[in-house]
Amino acid sequence: MRLLRMDELSARDRYRWMSGAIVPRPIALVTTLTEKGGVVNAAPFSFFTMLASDPPLLSIAVGRREGQMKDTARNAVAMEEMVIHVVSEKIVSDMNETAATLAPDESELERTSFHLTESVTVSVPAIKEARIRFECKLESHLPTKNDAGELSFDLLIARVLAMHIAEDVIDQEANGIDMDALQPVARLAGPNYAGLGARYSLKRPK
Secondary structure (H helix, E strand, O other): OOOOOOHOOOHHHHHHHHHHOOOEEEEEEEEOOOOOOOEEEEEEEOOEEEEEEEEEEEEEEEEEEEEEHHHHHHHHHHOOOEEEEEHHHHHHHHHHHOOOOOOOOOHHHHHOOEEEOOOOOOOOOOOOOEEEEEEEEEEEEEEEOOOOOOOOEEEEEEEEEEEEEEEEEEOOOEEOOHHHHHEOEEEEEOOOEEEOOOOOOOOOOO
């Protein structure tokens, strides 16, 4: 097997190898509000996962750009709120548009056909076209340094206050999510994405 020592690789190479190995990754499409002006920012993040259900916690790692916080992290820390949307095949193209690098007072949503809808428990608006979304408050924020001692990313832990699920992606019989109806999209390495492939079940040992 090839041995890769992390301290011998550039940040770009670490990203390439790790993001290619840890797949598939769910994608969080996050909306936040600017502290001044109330601009709605939107951006996708694939360093995202569920941490726990009791309490209901999600995590997002937001990389910095030349040491500076990205809009999503800055807004989430300032306003302590965000809405996290699940990305499905129907919205993946518009999601990709929100990855554009814009000024903080510009909304990425203007590049898309998305429509906003009011949230119930937070002031941040949500994307109407997303079939599942989580209204969240910021539970904790951990700025993290790289080996050179430079701040390189912000870990956001979000507590879910409310979850919205479109009726057409609910499996009424199982009282859960119908994956075939949802058609979630996963991130792979580089510019590559994937839908759900073949699935199978395993019985958990007693």
